[in-house]
Amino acid sequence: MEPENDSLEASEARRFFGHRLARIAAAWRREIDTDLRAFGLTDATWRPIYYLNFSTTAMRQTDLARSLSLEAPSLVRLLDVLEKRGYVVRETDEEDRRSKLVSITDEGRQVATLVSQVADGVTARLTAAISDQELDACGQVLDRVEQAAQAHRELASQPVPSRKASSADKGSDHV
Known part of the structure; x- marks a missing residue:
């Protein structure tokens, strides 16, 4: 194969990596959803039950919405349902009275255990034909992608230093 074709194939592989990752994540969630x-x-x-189960303390509604990629109003309606079922409770945040804290109940933890068992079954089914070494290598690649995304977010969130106009910049029309 020619080096130019190798470069094109590598470029294509990079271009579709994120797309494939998103498709796989969606398919994985659909599998879990079907079983549940x-x-x-x-x-x-x-x-939400699955995410809350990993939290050792109550979670702010806004943080939970961000974790689930949901808009706040959608999460509020969803939490209404989960609260009526007895899976979660919401309380006013004493540090910020405008915020609500969400925590999982004992009944919610039982549901989370069921969700984990189903998710483990889906994982076993979808990865049955993949070796431990292949999973490890894939995990390492995904870790590096996640680290790059985190580094980019941190860099993007840094304030841009403002450049104060020096006396030479002010009113200097001559070259």
Whole structure:
């Protein structure tokens, strides 16, 4: 194969990497969602429970919405449903009375255990034909992509230093 073709193939592989990653993540969630429907849970209801179960303390509603990639009003309606089912509770944040803190209940933790078991089953099913070494290599690649994204977010969130006009800049029309 010619070096130019190798470069084109590598370029194509990079171009579609994110697209493939997003498709796989969506397919993985659909698999979990399909298996959990038998228990009356949908993607919308199991994901917040799953995320909250990993938190050792109550989580701000805004942080949970960000973690789930949901708009705040959508999360509020969803939390209403989960609260009525007894899976979560919301309390006013004492540090910021405008914020609500969400925590998982004991009943919610039981549901989270079920979700974890189903997710583990989906993982086993989808990765059955993949060796431990291949999974490790893939995990390392994904870790590096995640680290690059985090570094970019941190860099992008840094304030841009303002350049104060020096006396030479002020009113200097001559070259």
